[in-house]
Amino acid sequence: xxxxxxxxxxxxxxxxxxxxxxxxxxxxxxxxxxxxxxxxxxxxxxxxxxxxxxxxxxxxxxxxxxxxxxxxxxxxxxxxxxxxxxxxxxxxxxxxxxxxxxxxxxxxxxxxxxxxxxxxxxxxxxxxxxxxxxxxxxxxxxxxxxxxxxxxxxxxxxxxxxxxxxxxxxxxxxxxxxxxxxxxxxxxxxxxxxxxxxxxxxxxxxxxxxxxxxxxxxxxxxxxxxxxxxxxxxxxxxxxxxxxxxxxxxxxxxxxxxxxxxxxxxxxxxxxxxxxxxxxxxxxxxxxxxxxxxxxxxxxxxxxxxxxxxxxxxxxxxxxxxxxxxxxxxxxxxxxxxxxxxxxxxxxxxxxxxxxxxxxxxx
Numbered sequence: 321x322x323x324x325x326x327x328x329x330x331x332x333x334x335x336x337x338x339x340x341x342x343x344x345x346x347x348x349x350x351x352x353x354x355x356x357x358x359x360x361x362x363x364x365x366x367x368x369x370x371x372x373x374x375x376x377x378x379x380x381x382x383x384x385x386x387x388x389x390x391x392x393x394x395x396x397x398x399x400x401x402x403x404x405x406x407x408x409x410x411x412x413x414x415x416x417x418x419x420x421x422x423x424x425x426x427x428x429x430x431x432x433x434x435x436x437x438x439x440x441x442x443x444x445x446x447x448x449x450x451x452x453x454x455x456x457x458x459x460x461x462x463x464x465x466x467x468x469x470x471x472x473x474x475x476x477x478x479x480x481x482x483x484x485x486x487x488x489x490x491x492x493x494x495x496x497x498x499x500x501x502x503x504x505x506x507x508x509x510x511x512x513x514x515x516x517x518x519x520x521x522x523x524x525x526x527x528x529x530x531x532x533x534x535x536x537x538x539x540x541x542x543x544x545x546x547x548x549x550x551x552x553x554x555x556x557x558x559x560x561x562x563x564x565x566x567x568x569x570x571x572x573x574x575x576x577x578x579x580x581x582x583x584x585x586x587x588x589x590x591x592x593x594x595x596x597x598x599x600x601x602x603x604x605x606x607x608x609x610x611x612x613x614x615x616x617x618x619x620x621x622x623x624x625x626x627x628x629x630x631x632x633x634x635x636x637x638x639x640x641x642x643x644x645x646x647x648x649x650x651x652x653x654x655x656x657x658x659x660x661x662x663x664x665x666x667x668x669x670x671x672x673x674x675x676x677x678x679x680x681x682x683x
Contacts, residue, residue, distance in 0.1 A: 321367065323374060323394075327382040328438070334377060338363075338370040345373065375399075375653055378676070383437045392637070392649030394678045395667065396437045401675040402429075408659035408671040411453040411462060415475065416440060417669060418462065419677050420450035428466075433677065446471060446478045454494045463499060465492040470501040470508075482508070489518045489527040489542075495573075496535025498552050502527075509538065509552050518542050521567065524585065530571040539580055541568045547580065549594065561592045563599050570617070575624045588613040589629065604643035607636050621662040626683060628668055632656050635670070637682050652678065 321338040335346040343366050344357045360366045374384060374397070384397035402422045410419040416432040421442075423429045428448045432441040447466030454463040462473040468490035470482040482490075482503035489504040500509050507516045507529070518525050521544055529540045537558065538550045544566050549559040561580065570583035579600075582590040591602045606613055607629060618629040620640060627638040633654045637646045651658050654672035663669050666683040670676075 321370065321393075323370075323384050323386055323397075325374065325377050325382045325384045327377070327380070329381050334382070336370055336374055338366050341366045343369050343373065371652055378653075385437050389681050391681055391683070392635075392647060394652060394680050396677075396679040397653065398433060398437055398439070398677050399675055400431060400677055404673045404675070405449060407449050407451055408657065408673065409450045409453045410659070410661065410669055410671050410677065411455045412661070412663045412669065413455045413462070414457075414460075417663070417677070418443075418453060418455075419671060420445075420453065446480065451490065452492045454492050456494045456499070458497055463492045463494055463501060465490050465501070469503055482506075487518055487520075487525060489516070489525045491527070491529045493529060493531040493538075494535075495531030495533055498531055498535030500529060500531050500538050500552070502529065507540070509550075509555070512555075514555070516542065524567055526567045528568055528571055530573060530580075532573045532577040533575055534577065537573075537577060539571045539573065541571065541582075547571070547582070547592070549580075559594060559597050561597050561599075563590060563592070565590050572618065572620055574620070575622070581618070581620075583615055583618055586614065588615050589618055602643055604645065605638050605640070607631055608645050616657055617660050619661050619668065621665045621683075623665050625665065626662075628660055628662070628682060630658050630660050630670075633658075635660065635668075635680070635682075649680065649682075652676070 323336050325334045333348045337344040342359045347354045378399040389395045400421045405422045407420050416434045419431045421429045421431050428445045430443040434440045449467040452465040464471045468485050468488050471478045471480050485503050487504045490502050492501045505516050506513050518527050526544050527542050531538050539547050541547045547561040548557050551558050565582050565584040567585040568582045569585040572581040578594050580592045591600050616630045620627055627640040629636045633651045634648050636648045653674045653676035655674050657673040659671045660668050667679050670678045
């Protein structure tokens with residue numbers, strides 16, 4: 321394992337190499353190279369010290385870049401820090417990747433990371449806790465859920481779209497040319513307002529929603545074990561999916577809108593057919609040989625060839641066409657939670673609870 325780390329502040333480049341039980345540190349300062357090595361009891365301890373040394377450098381402002389990384393390995397690590405609030409949202413745009421970062425008690429931030437891995441801009445958010453960030457390529461705008469209030473951002477100013485929060489239930493989603501979002505007690509489809517009922521169940525509110533890729537259907541979950549599929553054209557309920565999943569944390573549509581993936585709160589993923597409304601078994605898409613089938617987060621690439629699931633500090637990659645497991649990889653600089661989203665069809669962005677944003681090659 322080898323990572324190249326750049327410190328723009330000092331002009332140094334540091335190459336960290338782990339060979340069996342040895343950690344080698346090579347520091348290049350203006351062409352002058354200094355090499356140090358240290359051996360450990362076993363390979364596992366050497367890897368631990370490798371990551372510890374890398375983390376020390378990242379926290380000082382250095383950036384890890386590995387453009388030729390192999391499958392399951394990071395292309396980029398950048399330290400964001402400033403604590404953990406439970407929000408791990410980010411969105412890729414042509415302007416860079418916008419990543420949520422906690423600020424102080426009165427303000428939070430949106431950090432823009434460029435393609436070369438540098439922080440180019442830090443925006444002060446008009447609200448706290450960015451639970452969701454969506455990018456609309458057609459409008460070149462972002463839709464954000466900030467502490468259950470919805471905002472749009474046109475890359476020059478934020479505009480608040482919802483007001484009057486009752487219960488802490490909200491969502492933001494973009495599909496095709498359709499926007500859907502909610503701040504309880506109402507949800508909206510392209511600014512058209514609809515009443516919304518939610519209830520607490522054992523301290524949690526069953527609530528999440530997702531537009532289909534073409535924006536013609538909205539999957540809305542606001543009752544235990546039930547998902548309404550609503551036409552965004554005439555507002556009619558075209559189907560109701562029912563199961564024993566209780567509370568859904570996340571919904572995903574397949575590209576052709578034929579199937580909805582339900583990520584259950586404190587559970588795994590379930591698959592429902594749109595035509596019949598029936599749940600179907602996809603054993604090939606379950607995390608293999610694990611102590612639990614629970615999933616922390618998941619995402620599909622745009623062409624629907626790959627599904628990536630996260631369980632604590634590991635990522636699992638599946639062939640979504642053949643419905644089979646491909647490989648797993650470690651999520652570096654992660655304590656126990658991470659959000660994962662495809663950046664393109666071959667790479668995923670990962671925001672961890674340890675203050676790190678990374679990009680991994682998965683194809």
